[in-house]
Amino acid sequence: xxxxxxxxxxxxxxxxxxxxxxxxFGLIYGAxxxxxxxxxxxxxxxxxxxxxxxxxxxxxQLLHESAPGLVIVMTIAVVNLRHMLYSASLxxxxxxxxxxxxxxxxxxxxxxxxxxxxLHYEKEGVTPYGxxxxxxxxxxxxxxxxxxxxxxxxxxxxIPESWSLDFALPLTFIAMVVPVLKxxxxxxxxxxxxxxALLAFSLPYRSxxxxxxxAGIAVGxxxxxxxxxxxxxxxxxIL
Amino acid sequence: xxxxxxxxxxxxxxxGTRFSFIYLFGKFNIPEKxxxxxxxxxxxxxxxxxxxxxFLHDGALDLSFGNFRLLAGLVxxxxxxxxKNTLFTLIAGMTTLLLLQFFF
Numbered sequence: 001x002x003x004x005x006x007x008x009x010x011x012x013x014x015x016x017x018x019x020x021x022x023x024x025f026g027l028i029y030g031a032x033x034x035x036x037x038x039x040x041x042x043x044x045x046x047x048x049x050x051x052x053x054x055x056x057x058x059x060x061q062l063l064h065e066s067a068p069g070l071v072i073v074m075t076i077a078v079v080n081l082r083h084m085l086y087s088a089s090l091x092x093x094x095x096x097x098x099x100x101x102x103x104x105x106x107x108x109x110x111x112x113x114x115x116x117x118x119l120h121y122e123k124e125g126v127t128p129y130g131x132x133x134x135x136x137x138x139x140x141x142x143x144x145x146x147x148x149x150x151x152x153x154x155x156x157x158x159i160p161e162s163w164s165l166d167f168a169l170p171l172t173f174i175a176m177v178v179p180v181l182k183x184x185x186x187x188x189x190x191x192x193x194x195x196x197a198l199l200a201f202s203l204p205y206r207s208x209x210x211x212x213x214x215a216g217i218a219v220g221x222x223x224x225x226x227x228x229x230x231x232x233x234x235x236x237x238i239l
Numbered sequence: 240x241x242x243x244x245x246x247x248x249x250x251x252x253x254x255g256t257r258f259s260f261i262y263l264f265g266k267f268n269i270p271e272k273x274x275x276x277x278x279x280x281x282x283x284x285x286x287x288x289x290x291x292x293x294f295l296h297d298g299a300l301d302l303s304f305g306n307f308r309l310l311a312g313l314v315x316x317x318x319x320x321x322x323k324n325t326l327f328t329l330i331a332g333m334t335t336l337l338l339l340q341f342f343f
Binding site for chain 2 (some may be wrong): 039045051073082083087094167171189193194195196212214216
């Protein structure tokens with residue numbers, strides 16, 4: 001198997017646990033979008049045009065309430081602000097790619113594609129075919145999102161809630177975060193982000209999530225600065 | 240018609256936020272401080288996503304033994320720390336949750 005394909009499939013495999021959790025969400029989205037009065041084609045196309053889980057749920061809800069178009073678009077923008085953090089975090093690793101690749105990978109840059117891809121880059125650094133890993137993870141998620149949306153539209157949310165498959169997502173994030181917590185600043189970043197996320201959970205448009213992420217980043221950076229003032233050596237394996 | 244325009248603009252905005260820094264990188268000098276800060280994006284943002292799923296029940300903090308997701312999540316943290324394996328962690332957490340739901 002050629003190098004690009006090897007990397008692509010490694011990305012698909014790394015995405016697998018996340019797909020278990022995403023699948024029921026896609027079903028629920030499909031069913032809910034129809035309930036909010038979207039046509040089958042609009043409900044399905046939203047999953048490929050917008051391709052952002054949380055935003056799609058909110059957009060469907062707002063369309064149902066006949067909110068003004070501008071309000072809906074602005075809401076989508078705010079809900080997606082965290083993607084700027086992902087973009088900044090991955091930018092150094094994809095810097096040498098063509099604009100075409102950058103656009104394609106940006107389109108696929110969801111929470112679930114970001115997590116395995118950034119960890120892969122942090123571990124392996126920039127490799128000649130590392131972006132194929134990113135593509136594999138992103139495409140696997142994209143594909144399952146389209147399929148699960150379609151099934152949700154035609155079958156409704158067919159998986160019983162008691163199976164708790166949605167819990168696969170937080171579990172996979174735990175599996176990805178815990179091994180990264182190698183030093184105090186990283187642990188503090190995780191705990192403070194988590195704590196702020198709990199405190200700010202009820203803020204509208206998922207803005208608590210951004211607040212929490214920024215708090216975690218600030219705490220981690222601050223502790224690292226204090227540990228090595230002047231910032232001599234960057235932590236191993238990063239940028 | 241409105242639905243399609245909203246979707247199209249929503250898609251552009253979404254892809255735009257994801258493309259933002261990937262596009263800007265290299266066009267400006269990234270300060271050393273920001274490079275360091277970016278290192279904390281994965282633990283911070285992923286923790287911000289999963290903490291509420293474990294600790295909150297219907298939007299309220301739930302630290303009781305009746306919060307099965309918290310218990311299953313703690314098992315997952317231990318397994319992740321010990322095994323560093325995503326699949327083991329997923330299976331351990333799911334099994335714990337389903338067993339708790341089944342027996343209690």
